Every structure is written in C-alpha cells, then in structure tokens.
Amino acid sequence: MGTLEQTVETEVHHGPARGITRWLYTTNHKDIGSMYLWFSLLMFLLGGCMALTIRAELFQPGLQLMEPNFFNQMTTMHGLIMVFGAVMPAFVGLANWMVPMMIGAPDMALPRMNNWSFWILPFAFCMMVATLFMEGGAPNFGWTFYAPLSTTYAPPSVTFFIFAVHMMGISSIMGAINIIATILNLRAPGMTMMKLPLFVWTWLITAFLLIAVMPVLAGVVTMMLMDIHFGTSFFNAAGGGDPVLFQHVFWFFGHPEVYIMILPAFGIVSQIIPTFARKKLFGYASMVYATASIAFLAFIVWAHHMFTVGMPLAGELFFMYATMLIAVPTGVKVFNWVATMFRGSMTFETPMLFALAFVVLFTIGGFSGLMLAIAPADFQYHDTYFVVAHFHYVLVPGAIFSIVAAVYYWLPKWTGNMYNETMGRWHFWLSFIGVNVTFFPMHFVGLAGMPRRIPDYALQFADFNAVASVGAFMFGLSQLLLVYNVVQCIRVKRPATAEVWEGAEGLEWTVPSPAPYHTFAQPPLVK
Amino acid sequence: MSTESYYVPHQSRWPILASIALFLMAMGAGGFINNLSAQDGAGFSGIILLVGAGLLAVILIGWFRNVINESRAGMYSDQMDASYRWGMSWFIFSEIMFFAAFFGALFYVRTLAVPWLGGEGDKGVTNMLWQGFEAQWPLMTTPDMEAFPGPKAVIDPWHIPLLNTVLLLSSSVTVTLAHRALKQNNRDWIVIWLAATVLLGVVFIYYQAEEYVLAYQELGLTLNAGIYGATFFILTGFHGLHVTLGTFMLLVIWFRVMRGHFSPKQHFAFEAVSWYWHFVDVVWVGLFLFVYIL
Amino acid sequence: MKIIGWGLPALFGALGLIFPLSAAAEWQVNLGPGVTEISRAVYDLHMTIFWVCVAIGAVVFGVMLYSIVHHRKSRGAKAHNFHENTLVEIIWTVVPFVILVGMAVPATATLIKMYDQSEAELDIQVTGYQWKWRYQYLGEDIDFFSSLSTPREQISNDETKGEHYLLEVDNAMVIPAGKKVRLLLTANDVIHSWWVPDLAVKKDAIPGFINEAWTIAPEPGIYRGQCAELCGKDHGFMPIVVDVRSEEDFNQWLVEMKQAKAQASDAATKNWTLAELMAKGEEVYNRACAACHQPNGEGIPGAFPALKGSPMMVGDPAAHIDVVLNGKSGTAMQAFRDQLSAVELAAVITYERNAWGNTTGDLVSPAQINTLKQ
Numbered sequence A: 001m002g003t004l005e006q007t008v009e010t011e012v013h014h015g016p017a018r019g020i021t022r023w024l025y026t027t028n029h030k031d032i033g034s035m036y037l038w039f040s041l042l043m044f045l046l047g048g049c050m051a052l053t054i055r056a057e058l059f060q061p062g063l064q065l066m067e068p069n070f071f072n073q074m075t076t077m078h079g080l081i082m083v084f085g086a087v088m089p090a091f092v093g094l095a096n097w098m099v100p101m102m103i104g105a106p107d108m109a110l111p112r113m114n115n116w117s118f119w120i121l122p123f124a125f126c127m128m129v130a131t132l133f134m135e136g137g138a139p140n141f142g143w144t145f146y147a148p149l150s151t152t153y154a155p156p157s158v159t160f161f162i163f164a165v166h167m168m169g170i171s172s173i174m175g176a177i178n179i180i181a182t183i184l185n186l187r188a189p190g191m192t193m194m195k196l197p198l199f200v201w202t203w204l205i206t207a208f209l210l211i212a213v214m215p216v217l218a219g220v221v222t223m224m225l226m227d228i229h230f231g232t233s234f235f236n237a238a239g240g241g242d243p244v245l246f247q248h249v250f251w252f253f254g255h256p257e258v259y260i261m262i263l264p265a266f267g268i269v270s271q272i273i274p275t276f277a278r279k280k281l282f283g284y285a286s287m288v289y290a291t292a293s294i295a296f297l298a299f300i301v302w303a304h305h306m307f308t309v310g311m312p313l314a315g316e317l318f319f320m321y322a323t324m325l326i327a328v329p330t331g332v333k334v335f336n337w338v339a340t341m342f343r344g345s346m347t348f349e350t351p352m353l354f355a356l357a358f359v360v361l362f363t364i365g366g367f368s369g370l371m372l373a374i375a376p377a378d379f380q381y382h383d384t385y386f387v388v389a390h391f392h393y394v395l396v397p398g399a400i401f402s403i404v405a406a407v408y409y410w411l412p413k414w415t416g417n418m419y420n421e422t423m424g425r426w427h428f429w430l431s432f433i434g435v436n437v438t439f440f441p442m443h444f445v446g447l448a449g450m451p452r453r454i455p456d457y458a459l460q461f462a463d464f465n466a467v468a469s470v471g472a473f474m475f476g477l478s479q480l481l482l483v484y485n486v487v488q489c490i491r492v493k494r495p496a497t498a499e500v501w502e503g504a505e506g507l508e509w510t511v512p513s514p515a516p517y518h519t520f521a522q523p524p525l526v527k
Numbered sequence B: 001m002s003t004e005s006y007y008v009p010h011q012s013r014w015p016i017l018a019s020i021a022l023f024l025m026a027m028g029a030g031g032f033i034n035n036l037s038a039q040d041g042a043g044f045s046g047i048i049l050l051v052g053a054g055l056l057a058v059i060l061i062g063w064f065r066n067v068i069n070e071s072r073a074g075m076y077s078d079q080m081d082a083s084y085r086w087g088m089s090w091f092i093f094s095e096i097m098f099f100a101a102f103f104g105a106l107f108y109v110r111t112l113a114v115p116w117l118g119g120e121g122d123k124g125v126t127n128m129l130w131q132g133f134e135a136q137w138p139l140m141t142t143p144d145m146e147a148f149p150g151p152k153a154v155i156d157p158w159h160i161p162l163l164n165t166v167l168l169l170s171s172s173v174t175v176t177l178a179h180r181a182l183k184q185n186n187r188d189w190i191v192i193w194l195a196a197t198v199l200l201g202v203v204f205i206y207y208q209a210e211e212y213v214l215a216y217q218e219l220g221l222t223l224n225a226g227i228y229g230a231t232f233f234i235l236t237g238f239h240g241l242h243v244t245l246g247t248f249m250l251l252v253i254w255f256r257v258m259r260g261h262f263s264p265k266q267h268f269a270f271e272a273v274s275w276y277w278h279f280v281d282v283v284w285v286g287l288f289l290f291v292y293i294l
Numbered sequence C: 001m002k003i004i005g006w007g008l009p010a011l012f013g014a015l016g017l018i019f020p021l022s023a024a025a026e027w028q029v030n031l032g033p034g035v036t037e038i039s040r041a042v043y044d045l046h047m048t049i050f051w052v053c054v055a056i057g058a059v060v061f062g063v064m065l066y067s068i069v070h071h072r073k074s075r076g077a078k079a080h081n082f083h084e085n086t087l088v089e090i091i092w093t094v095v096p097f098v099i100l101v102g103m104a105v106p107a108t109a110t111l112i113k114m115y116d117q118s119e120a121e122l123d124i125q126v127t128g129y130q131w132k133w134r135y136q137y138l139g140e141d142i143d144f145f146s147s148l149s150t151p152r153e154q155i156s157n158d159e160t161k162g163e164h165y166l167l168e169v170d171n172a173m174v175i176p177a178g179k180k181v182r183l184l185l186t187a188n189d190v191i192h193s194w195w196v197p198d199l200a201v202k203k204d205a206i207p208g209f210i211n212e213a214w215t216i217a218p219e220p221g222i223y224r225g226q227c228a229e230l231c232g233k234d235h236g237f238m239p240i241v242v243d244v245r246s247e248e249d250f251n252q253w254l255v256e257m258k259q260a261k262a263q264a265s266d267a268a269t270k271n272w273t274l275a276e277l278m279a280k281g282e283e284v285y286n287r288a289c290a291a292c293h294q295p296n297g298e299g300i301p302g303a304f305p306a307l308k309g310s311p312m313m314v315g316d317p318a319a320h321i322d323v324v325l326n327g328k329s330g331t332a333m334q335a336f337r338d339q340l341s342a343v344e345l346a347a348v349i350t351y352e353r354n355a356w357g358n359t360t361g362d363l364v365s366p367a368q369i370n371t372l373k374q
C-alpha cells in the first residue's frame, strides 16, 4: 500500500500495478469495470448451461435426465444467476467503464468502495452455487422464492441462500451509491444535467431504483430467516401472518428490479442508434422524462405479478391501470428511436444490428407485457409459458442484446483494437435466429395451457418444446462466438482510431483508443 | 465544479480482505444457524463466524484509519467532501427503505391479514378455517394458540417506551449542541455534549434490554407469540441494533474530537454520524407511534 | 460477406419453420375460447389486445423498416438535422394513452363480472396438498382426494404415453351443468393454484386463507387443468379434472358416493391377514408415500427421511401410527387421517413395518386405526 506520499505520487501518472494484485487491490474504474464484465460473462455461461439443462429435459415429454427436484433447482438457480449474476453486474461493469469517461471524471467518486462492491460478488455467488452440493440440494422454490415453500418447506441450504442475497444486496447498494455520487458530483465543467449522455441518465435513475429496493429485498429475506429459524410468523396464518405478505414485499422489490435490468439497456441503445444513424437522438428531453416516469411507475405496479392471489377488486383494478400506463413512456422511447433512424444515414455494424434487434424484439416483449397487465386475461396467462416468453423477450434480446451491443460498441475503446466485423455479424445473425426459435414458440405453448416450472408436460405441448430446445442449443452455442470475438479483439492487433465510429459523439471518443489507464486527471471543458 | 484536485487513492487491500471477511461471516452464520435449528450443537461454524466478524472489525479499523490519515493530510478537496456527503445521504436513504419493508409488513397485517382471518373484509370467508378467532390489535389470541401462543400482555407505552422517547429526543438535541460547539470551535463543550449523547444512547439501550427481559419473562411477548411479537421484535430489534451502531460511531467521534481531529470547517465524519443519529431518532418516533401507542 | 449476412437468416428461418411442420400433430397456438360466458369474454379481450398490439407493431416496425431500407448510407442517404418536434411528441404520448383507455374499459367490465360473488347453488371447498387436491362438498358429506392417475411407467418412458398423459386423475371433481358452483380455495401446506383453462378460473390456494372463485359450466363434459403455482417437487404432477354432468347424473353420482362410503366402513370391520394388508399396503404406499420416501423406502437424504431401517418403523407402533395419522407439523409430512381410509392406513403402516428388510412382523388392523381415529 505504501506510505501516503508515495500514494500521492503514483496516483495520477502511473499505469496499472503488475501481477495479480493489480486486480485484487485496484481502485481503477476501468479495472473494476473489466472485472465486473468478465464475472458477468462467466455467470452468463453458467446460468446458460443451467438453462440448457432445463431445455434438454423439456425436449420431450416424460422424465429423461433428472429428478423433478433437481429440475426445480435448475430453474431457480438459472433465474437467480442470470438476474443477479449476469445482467446486473454487466450493467454495473459498463457503468464503471463508461460513466466516468462520459462525464469527464477522473474515476468513480469512491474508488475503494467500488472495488469492495465488486469483490463481494464472487464470494456471494460461490456461496450460492455451493448450495447445489449441500444436503437437501440447492434452493428449489423458484427465483421468486414464495413462502411458505421457501420457509417451512425449504431445504436447509436456504439459510445460505439468504445470506448470499444479503451480500449481493450490500454490493448493489454500494455500487449504486457510487454511481450516483459520481454522476452528481464529478461532472466536468460545463457538463450540465441536460447534457448528460443518455446512458448516464438512465444509470442515474437505475441507481436510485437500486438503492430504493435492494434494502426491501434484504428485509424480506430477513423475515424469511426469522420465520425459518426464530419462530416468528410473518408468513404463517396460524400466528396471524400471511403468505401473501411475502409476495407484496418481494414484488415491491421485484418489479423495480426488472426495470433495473432494462433502463441501462435503453441508455445503451440511445447511444448506439444516433451513432450509426449519423443523426442526433430524437427527443432527448422526452427520453429523460420518460425514463423518470417509468421509474416512478415502477413503484406502484408490483401486484400485477399477483393478480391471482385473490386481491380485492379495487386493488386489482388499480394495479392493472397503473401497469398499463407504463406503455406510454416506454412507447415514447420506442418512437424516439425510430424517429432517430428516420431520415438518417444508417450503416449496420454489429452494435447497430444488436440495437435494431433490441428495438423490435423488446417491443414484442413489451406487447406481451401489456397483455399480461390486463388482469382478467392474466388469469389465463399467469404462471404459463406465455409469461416465460414475455420475460425472455425483454431480458434476452432485451437486456442481453443491449449488453452485447455495448460490448461491440465500446470494445475498440477498451482494447484499442477493432473486433472482426464478419465474425460479429455471424454472432448477431445466429443469436437473432436462435433467440426467436427458442422463445417465440413459448408464446404458443403458454397460450395452449402449459404451466411454467414443470419438468414434464402433456403431449400436446411436445412439438413446440422440441423446437424451443433446439433453438436454445443453437443460441447457446452461438454465444461461444461472443467469447471468441472478445478474445480475438484483445489479442489481434488491428488498431482502432480514437473516434472509432464515424458518427460517434461524446467525451469517451475524444480520448485515444485504448483509453489511457487514467482519463481526465485534468477535467475536460464541455462547451 | 472542478475536478483538478480530486483524490483517487492508489491500490488498497482492504476491499478484498473485507469481502473475504464477509464471506466467512456469512458461511459461518449460515452453518451456525442451521446447526442451532437442527439441534446439532454449534460446531465449527460458530468459530468461522467469529473469525469473520473479528477480521471485519480489524479491517474496518484499518480502512477508516487510512481514510482519516488521508483526510488529515489534507488530501481531500471540497469536492471529495461532497462525494462523501452524497454517499452518506444515499446510504441513509437505503436504511430508510430497509425499515420501510418492516413497517409495510406491520401495516399490511394490521389492516388486511388479521381482519381477514377474523372474518372481516373481502377475504372474510377465511374465518371458516379459524373458527372462534377474532381480529384485534395488538393480537393477543392468535389463530392457532398451540403453535403461536399469543402474549399475555403487551408493553405499556407510557413507561419504558416513553422514557426511551425522551432519551432519544434529547440525544438529538445534545448532538446538535455538540455540532454547534464544534462550529464555534469550543472543544470543551463538544466533548461534554458528545459524551452526553453517548450516555443517552447507552441508557436507551439499557432500557431497551430491560424491556426485552420484561417481555420475555413476564408478558409472554416473544418472537414466537404470533404476528404481534414478530413485528414488534423485528422493528424494535433492528432499531436497537442501529442505536448500538450509532452509539459506537459517536464514541469513535468522541475520541477523535479529543485528539483534535476536527476543525470548524472540516468535520464531515462528525456530521455523517449526527445525520445517522437523527435518522435513528426519527425511526424511533415512528416506532413509538405505530408499534407501541396505536 | 453480404451473402453470409443475409443467406444465413433465410436458411435458419426456413429450418425453424419446417421443423414443427414435419412433426405434424394438431398443435394449438392460441388461447382456447373455453366453454363459459366468462371464458369467452376473456378470449375476446385477449384477441382485442392482441390485434391492437399487432396493429401498433405494424406501424412502428413499418416505419423502422422503411428507414432501414431507404435511409441507409450505402444508398447515399444524407442525415437530416432534426431532433425535436413537440407536436409529434405530444401526439405519440396521447394516442397510446387513448388506446389504453379503450382497452381498460372492457377489461374492467369483465373483471367486475368475475368478482360477482353472489349466491351459488353448490359450495365446494378445494384444498391443495403436496401434490393432490381435496374436494369437500359443503353440506353434502362428500369429501375425497384427487391425485394423478398416470402410471409411473409412462412418466419414466417405459410405457407409451396415454392420450391424457399427466392430465388424468383418480377421482374427478364432479359438478352439475348450468349451475353456479362456488369454490372455496385453500391449501394445507404451500401455495397451489387451481386452474382450468376452459372455465377461465385460476385462483391461488393459500394455506390459512380462503379465496373464492366460481363458475357456471353450461354443458356436460370433461375439462382438464393443472396446478399453476410452484408447490415443490411434484408441482408438475397435480392435475385437475372437472367432470361436468347433467343434473340427474350429478344427483346419481351423489348417491353413489354415499354408498361407496358405507362400503368402505364395512371393509374396516373385516379381518385382514398380513399378506392381504401387505399387498394392499404396497399399492397405497406407491400412491401416497413413494413420491417422497421413494419406492425403495430410502427417502432423499436431507429432504425426506428414509423409512428403511428407520427406528420409528421398527420400534413402537404407536409413534409410527401417530405420525402417519397426524403428520409432523413444520415438515412436508402430512396428516393422512382424512386422506386415507382406515383400511388403507392400516395396510400402509403394516407394509412399512414389513417391507425393505423392516421385519417387525407387526400387523396393524383397520379396527385399531378406527378406534384411534375417534
């Protein structure tokens, strides 16, 4: 660590430390961003393998490969790992890399805490994955862990699951605090709020959502812990509690959580489309207001996940109306993106391809979301594969595609090299087809009546399940191309310019590629 | 807004060590609690928990010492100060949301779940399953008295809780007085007012403990006493933990004042702790109102 | 590269289309309209929203495709320089809002109809258990359990699967056609959800609480559904079958049910031999216990205890009987006193005490169980 004087001296002028301690002890936002991204990739592959296990079992009716209990563990772990291990850390990683560069800051506001936020995650996930090997098996009650299946009837490993959630919560809250402090406090002179790039704006609002709801998640798992081990009766009618209370608290967290996974995606797409349309983003201000409206509405729609729990009519109506309203600001965003492309001068490099697919496929996912919001119709959709289709459309070609788009978009800035465009397009087209072959048929089986979270199904669902499974393996295998492309880009020298993309605007494109270890030790002046 | 002198610390080994400590604590606690429930005896995991906690304490001391030294070496600009301010404010906001979850649970069971179980409102048919159960609050008779024997009595708000309210409210005043003294650079009074605040905090915790003993030994008000006991202990318990932490933080600040760490201009650590203390105080007012009185 | 770029999607798109065609079965891609007034209202609602979404999608994707085709750089398109227009922004905020109001109106009407809990002619209490349903006809002294009847061999792929694979039960819920039937839904252990698509009823069954639902099935027929809330290991194996009968047939059924009950209590007074009980016990065990404790009695470590060699199975019968009758609270072990008849209880306990190398030689008689049940 060195003495204070040494610290001061090395702080600005030197590059990264050598060896493993560079990563263990780092305070550099770029290093930390990279670690988040690698971690997320690893988790994506792990969660993806679990998804493939699920799809393999569902390829045909009958039980072929596993016990129902293990199937449930796979479903649960797949959901948890993808949400908390893949998507969220990926976005935090991108924020770490890009937010300081986009606002002209020297680093994140609280660099040491930043490193702590990251390093908690691998340990939390070690613990969570370790439950697979514990007596009684891993959590098997779904990623939504409804009581009392997750309390009275849970395997003993649930205790470790609870503490893992606590750790992830600590990490997310600290990460979010850091991002807010950076954005509010470290902008370069002249970088007013209404000049912030949209990725920064969406992250500011996402960070606010995180701080507001992660503690509620911590609260609900704490109540579970008390019910399981200390004799309380929060979720037990015998003592005056209510299992549905669990669901209210969980979804108060859970619904904003899904917007945590999509708002930064909106930000990314709003960066990429103007670049490749060579035209300024249409309706910047309305984009900001729409994001804020979505965040606000996110807090008052949670019970649309609970239309079938037997809420009073008034509650049912309130949550239905509030949920439907979200289509308005989201629509504003979609229309703005399309208006940005209109009369532009478009080219279709890999990031743009992923961004375009995002707009179309996310909107399809949004439409099915709107259908789910109609309470009487949701009685037929709820807990079927129609819901599974909905959320994979917003999460896979939504969140995941936006992350992949961001990686291709900024990879030259990170590594200093261009990726291989041909391979990038291969990756795109295989993913695009794979994702649709996997998830589109799920709409059909869902409407035809196939419940979710089942290891075996009635014969009339067989064909589309087989299609979905084939698609899943195809989509999964094509993700190996992503790994290949990233590694290639790092290793093969194909130097990129500072601006990289012809139509790119923003501070990050004013620094050389690769971005120097310390950018903006002297703040740039923004006109 | 200028970032020219923004201090970016060089490498630090605290974060990774603190993560390891948290990991040990979580693993240890998980094993420990599971063993307790399975009546297997504490075993090895209790030790892991303790090692983790000890390690975390040592790390935090080292980490804070680093920060204090940097701050005293004058490496922090006003802008750095603002980062810390944002950081602390949002941290307190997250704490508010943590309590909000438990308050939400309290309101939900009081206004919806318990009345439904008692046969009122939209899900009143439920009472079929719990014949003879009547809704009331505080809930003295639970639906299933064998599994969750309700309390014999609840805490009288006008004794210990009232006293504790007075204690905490006055501690908010004393900490403000200490802050004023600090701004006037009046060291003696800072020390006195801070000491008074710490003392009030300690006395509060003492009475809170007294109240718990009373609840368990005489009133039959336990964690197992149905939803009233559950909400009562989770709210007052987490509040009590926060008071304990706050008192400890005040104590640290007190020592730092004695060492002359703060100037009338630069004393963010002091302010952060006093914000925290006010927050704990406000939560208590909520508790006094909704847990004890109403 | 151009060819790769566009040829591939065409190829795979075609493959994706051909694959299901070759499997040529009659597959359903849409919600069914169901058989009740409510289910048809829901279906109409579903189709309305669907087409509205398709229409909006066509406009949005249409404009997007137009720009992609015409405003591409390779065609020499030059970027225009507009990035704001208050009027269009207001339009595309207000128009979707109006569309949403248009959707909300019929949705509200349907929902209010569904919540009409006025007097019903028959009340059935439906209780979810891990992993079966119990139907109690209130005021009729009819009370039975309904569990999956698909043979294990079909699930493990050792036999060809029947027509109603996983959607068939031993005792269906029987209701009269054309009458309003009210369901009082609750659960014994975890949350389940009672769902029959053709009736458009899906309501959670929550332990300790009762949810109400109702239906009027106009025509006799068999309607199938499944548990729709993850409820543990065999969540996928607790179907629902509703057998709607004409009023006469329904009344006939009521009579038969009551007769069968009388016969069962006769059987309990008969003298059973060990061999008879063992044979019956094995059948009951495989139906009611094997899901957790496993057919070989070895349980699942950490989740469900082994019965083979268990001290309880070879020790004092009283404790064993008590657990089977009354369950063990706080665990997945249910109380079987109402789920099984005295004969079945006696048989299964006898079986457990004498199978898999448990050799107590104990015979627990139905009469013994009956006295304990009082």
Ligand code: HEA
Pocket (backbone or CB within 6 Å): A144, A258, A259, A261, A262, A304, A305, A323, A324, A326, A327, A328, A330, A331, A332, A334, A362, A363, A364, A365, A366, A367, A368, A369, A370, A372, A373, A374, A378, A381, A382, A383, A387, A390, A391, A394, A395, A398, A399, C053, C056, C060, C096, C097, C099, C100
């Ligand atoms: C990134 C994640 C994400 C996003 C963005 C969304 C977006 C939306 N979701 Fe989704 N949702 C999930 C993730 C997400 N969801 C997950 C994970 C679950 C399942 C959880 C579980 O049970 O495991 C779920 C479940 C879920 C349910 C519960 C279903 C059930 O269990 O029965 C509902 C119900 O209302 C719902 C609704 C919506 C709505 C209305 C939107 C809206 O935000 C969509 C808005 C977008 C559009 C509408 C399209 C664009 C708009 C226009 C082009 C304008 C014009 C349009 C109209 C006027 C129609 N979602």
Ligand code: HEA
Pocket (backbone or CB within 6 Å): A044, A045, A046, A047, A048, A049, A051, A052, A054, A055, A075, A076, A078, A079, A080, A082, A083, A086, A087, A141, A142, A143, A144, A388, A392, A395, A396, A399, A400, A438, A452, A453, A454, A472, A473, A474, A475, A476, A477, A479, A480
């Ligand atoms: C961001 C979140 C996210 C993402 C990205 C995904 C990605 C995928 N998910 Fe999903 N999923 C959820 C979130 C997500 N999921 C959630 C929240 C649930 C609900 C859980 C619950 O019910 O509790 C769920 C549930 C769920 C189900 C329903 C399970 C059930 O109800 O029982 C299914 C079934 O098909 C499924 C499939 C898939 C598939 C095929 C992918 C694919 O996109 C994955 C592709 C990735 C890979 C395959 C890995 C990369 C490739 C390699 C490692 C190379 C090796 C590859 C081969 C050898 C082929 N998921």
Ligand code: CUA
Pocket (backbone or CB within 6 Å): C128, C129, C131, C191, C192, C193, C227, C228, C229, C230, C231, C232, C234, C235, C236, C238
């Ligand atoms: Cu019962 Cu799922």
Ligand SMILES: [Cu+2]
Pocket (backbone or CB within 6 Å): A254, A255, A258, A301, A302, A304, A305
């Ligand atoms: Cu939601």
